[in-house]
Amino acid sequence: RKEVEQDPGPFNVPEGATVAFNCTYSNSASQSFFWYRQDCRKEPKLLMSVYSSGNEDGRFTAQLNRASQYISLLIRDSKLSDSATYLCVVNTFPTGNQFYFGTGTSLTVIP
Amino acid sequence: DTGVSQDPRHKITKRGQNVTFRCDPISEHNRLYWYRQTLGQGPEFLTYFQNEAQLEKSRLLSDRFSAERPKGSFSTLEIQRTEQGDSAMYLCASNLLGTSGTDTQYFGPGTRLTVL
Numbered sequence: 001r002k003e004v005e006q007d008p009g010p011f012n013v014p015e016g017a018t019v020a021f022n023c024t025y026s027n028s029a030s031q032s033f034f035w036y037r038q039d040c041r042k043e044p045k046l047l048m049s050v051y052s053s054g055n056e057d058g059r060f061t062a063q064l065n066r067a068s069q070y071i072s073l074l075i076r077d078s079k080l081s082d083s084a085t086y087l088c089v090v091n092t093f094p095t096g097n098q099f100y101f102g103t104g105t106s107l108t109v110i111p
Numbered sequence: 112d113t114g115v116s117q118d119p120r121h122k123i124t125k126r127g128q129n130v131t132f133r134c135d136p137i138s139e140h141n142r143l144y145w146y147r148q149t150l151g152q153g154p155e156f157l158t159y160f161q162n163e164a165q166l167e168k169s170r171l172l173s174d175r176f177s178a179e180r181p182k183g184s185f186s187t188l189e190i191q192r193t194e195q196g197d198s199a200m201y202l203c204a205s206n207l208l209g210t211s212g213t214d215t216q217y218f219g220p221g222t223r224l225t226v227l
Contacts, residue, residue, distance in 0.1 A: 008151070034215055043202060043218035044154065087153050097167060099144070099204075099216060101153030 001026050006088050006102035014110050017078045021105045023071045023088030032091040033064055035073050037084045038104065044087055047073075078109045113137060115219035117203050123225045124193055131189045132222045136205030143186050144216060145178055146202040154202055160186060161208065193226045200224075 006023045013019045025033075033050035048055065050062040050071055061074040071088055085104040092098070116135045124130050136143045142161050146154035157176065158168045162183040175193075180186040190197055200223050204216040 004153075043220050045218070046215050049215060097142075097159065098156050100156070101146075103151065103153045 002102075003027060003100035004088055004090050004102040006105050008103050008105060010106040010108060012108045012110055013078055015078055015080060017109075018074065018076045019078060019107065020075075021073045021086055021088075021107075023073075023102055025069050025071070025088075025090045025100070027090070027092055027100075028066075028069060030069075030090045030092050033062075033071050034089040034091075035060075035062060035071075036087040036089055036101075038087055039084050044101075047086070075107075078107075080109050080111060083108045115203055115205055115217055117201075117219040117222050119222055120220060121223045121225075123227065125227050126193060126195060128193055129189065129191045130193055130224065131187055132201055132203075132224075133185060133187050134203030134205075134219055135185045136203070137217060138184075140205035140207045140217075141183070142206050142208050143180055144204045144206075145186070145188050146204065148200045148202055148221075149198075157188075190224075193224075195226045198224055198226045 004025050035047040036044040037047045038044040048057050048062050050064045052064055054063045059076045063072045085106050087104045088102040090100045118133045122130055144159040145157040148154045156169050157172050158178050160180040163180050175191045178188045200221045202221045203219040206214045206216045
């Protein structure tokens with residue numbers, strides 16, 4: 001079983017739409033959670049960390065459900081510039097030190 | 112530019128040749144990671160260093176792959192006797208392990224390897 005599982009999509013949504021991505025992780029010892037964004041043929045870049053209480057950054061909201069081992073990312077009022085692949089990332093510090101990446105979810109925002 | 116840098120950005124080689132990639136992390140970061148990414152997949156962990164010590168290697172890393180970080184600063188990743196299946200983007204990332212835990216990673220632009 002993979003450490004991190006994501007629906008690869010693709011998600012094709014119109015501008016202004018709200019879209020949600022989900023991610024599940026297998027290791028209950030996981031302590032740190034992140035969403036990264038990766039543009040085509042570019043390196044991943046941190047979008048936001050995910051905190052236990054949930055957190056929001058502008059149009060982006062991240063939620064963590066430890067009981068279900070589930071992370072989500074909500075994007076409101078989608079922009080064309082949001083088109084990218086969104087990677088769910090989990091780290092098991094202090095019991096481990098690897099960062100585990102999902103396969104990514106592809107989003108295309110259509111004019 | 113104080114970000115993570117990688118060299119070369121692109122490498123085309125023939126099967127059987129050896130290749131070496133370099134990564135320069137953010138200067139104050141004590142941890143350095145190597146990943147491999149193929150099309151349609153997320154980055155796959157290869158190995159990581161804390162300062163000059165190589166602390167963990169993926170089980171998927173064959174003995175043709177070796178990495179070093181001799182002075183705890185830059186790192187090199189060498190692939191010997193390259194195979195077509197080695198074609199991928201090789202990403203380097205760094206972060207700072209502090210007393211409060213592990214910080215997020217910052218990635219370099221990657222080295223795209225094509226094995227003919």
